[in-house]
Amino acid sequence: MSSNLNLQDWFGSIDIYLFDQLLKGSITPEMQVLDAGCGGGRNLVYFLRSGYNVHAVDQAGGAVAQVRALASTLAPHLPSSNFRVEPVERMSFADVSFDVVLSSAVLHFARDEQHWQSMVREMWRVLKPGGIFFARLASSIGIEEQIAVIENRRYHLPDGSDRFLVDEQMLLGTTRFLDAEWLEPLKTVVVQNMRSMSNWCVRKGHL
Numbered sequence: 001m002s003s004n005l006n007l008q009d010w011f012g013s014i015d016i017y018l019f020d021q022l023l024k025g026s027i028t029p030e031m032q033v034l035d036a037g038c039g040g041g042r043n044l045v046y047f048l049r050s051g052y053n054v055h056a057v058d059q060a061g062g063a064v065a066q067v068r069a070l071a072s073t074l075a076p077h078l079p080s081s082n083f084r085v086e087p088v089e090r091m092s093f094a095d096v097s098f099d100v101v102l103s104s105a106v107l108h109f110a111r112d113e114q115h116w117q118s119m120v121r122e123m124w125r126v127l128k129p130g131g132i133f134f135a136r137l138a139s140s141i142g143i144e145e146q147i148a149v150i151e152n153r154r155y156h157l158p159d160g161s162d163r164f165l166v167d168e169q170m171l172l173g174t175t176r177f178l179d180a181e182w183l184e185p186l187k188t189v190v191v192q193n194m195r196s197m198s199n200w201c202v203r204k205g206h207l
Helices: 007-011 016-023 045-049 061-074 113-126 168-177
Strands: 032-036 053-058 083-085 098-104 127-138 148-151 154-156 162-164 187-191 195-203
Touching: 007 045, 016 127, 016 195, 032 113, 045 061, 053 061, 061 083, 098 113, 113 127, 113 162, 168 195
Parallel strands: 032 053, 032 098, 053 083, 098 127
Antiparallel strands: 127 195, 148 154, 154 162, 187 195
16 A cells, blocks of 8 residues: 555545455455446445456446546546446346446335346346355344335335335345355444444355
8 A cells, every 4th residue: 555545545435344355355356346336436446546357337427427537547447338327237247247246335226126136136147156246235124113114125214215125034035046155144233223234245156
């Protein structure tokens, strides 16, 4: 790390649990990384600075423009075609293209369970056998008594937001359906009974 860069410069606003995977050596520079639902690229600063082959998608053109601008500064060798304006459930990348697929604060914006499943299947499609799927998403775990159902697994939360919420059984069942291996135990943080965020970190099985 350059002495001229502070932690914020080097890591940006990276998700703390994604940072934990870096510390554990689960994600290494030779891996191809996709941020599916990248937003403005808050989780990509370190990867871009460190020479990773980074790709990203978001359905918001403005978000992808921000990521392209970030990449042009931090990793100018990467082609702009790595960063695409498209929805997570309909990505144009080829099958089994990536060693790591990131989904940070994206899946809880699903419209309903069908939409949620379609996003998961698409991210799984582009992940290589043996690859890592890292998701951080809102759940009902620990706040079951504080949320109000709307419909189709969408709930109104005490923080005023409306979100698609998973529970432990849904994540366990989906992991079994995908024939995936848990890389980490399911972890959940309840934020003062206002919302609950879970980490779903699994490895895709080999063919």
